[in-house]
Amino acid sequence: MIRVAAVGDVHMDVDVLGRYRPSLEQLGGTADVLLLAGDLTRHGTVDEAQCVAREFGDLPVPVIAVLGNHDHHSDQPREVTKVLASAGITVLEGDGITISCRDAKLGVAGVKGFGGGFAGRCASMFGEPEIKDFVRTTERSANRLQAALLSLDCDVLVAMTHYAPVPDTLCGEPLEIYPFLGSYLLGHAIDAAPTALAVHGHAHAGVERGITPGGVRVRNVAHPVIRQAYSVYQLELPSASRMPVSQGAGRGIDSLSNDV
């Protein structure tokens, strides 16, 4: 089995520094990895990223993150990523990583994702360039997620996004803002690979549990949803050994795969 701890939307700043730390320091006994599902900061500044690095760096388990929309607000996602990386936090954006957990290999692929809405009620690539750009952004992100998922050679595969891949976990959010909360294209990418679990954040007023059309369990780990420092998901190993892997997809495995 592999135990995956996850939380999103921690929105760190100096005023909350140290708050998560007592719970995080107990992770060694309860989880093999910690996933941070975006919106790690309030405004996406370097100072706030340094708060994230202090809070979530130097933990007893590997820490893997994607950025969220808040982490882009100051137009410094590269600088934010650099600060997190310097604290040993792996930031995924269209790529993946594998981690050896005792006798099994966990693969995690991640992107921030974007909006657009869900099947039958979604934006289409039509009309003004601004709308086409919006839809193209989500399509590109979903394609990168799919390529990264398919590139990983592992026993258990997890997908991480900030935006939601299904509408199930948005229940409680106003229907009118669903197109700003996620896209079915992310779910489609997750279903195209042998994904065991998909985690996301962003929907603070949503619910924790959902499922993709293809049957992949989805968990909204936004902090206001799970109301604890992190949730832990225990994933059983498939009875067959290593999953089939398609060759040459994505840049994930070559550039970022590193057994921790």
Added chain:
Amino acid sequence: MVSEARISDEYADAAVHRMLTEDGSICEQGIEVIRRDSLIVLRGQVESAARRDAIAARVAAEFPDRHVQNDIVVTTVAVPPEPEVIS
């Protein structure tokens, strides 16, 4: 930003909603602002008491003649009791 003359307008709701997100000192997207006859109720979750109080102060400044009932809670950071088994 939100004038008292427009207090019953939907525009006031829109302006408050945007202000809570776009004001750099607040930056919260998930706060519910519910207007009742003589009061304004705030609901949602934030990461600190200071953030909760800052939101209420900002909304109170926009609606000086209304009582602001602050039902925003600070999200807890406990260790989860047990893992969820996904098979």
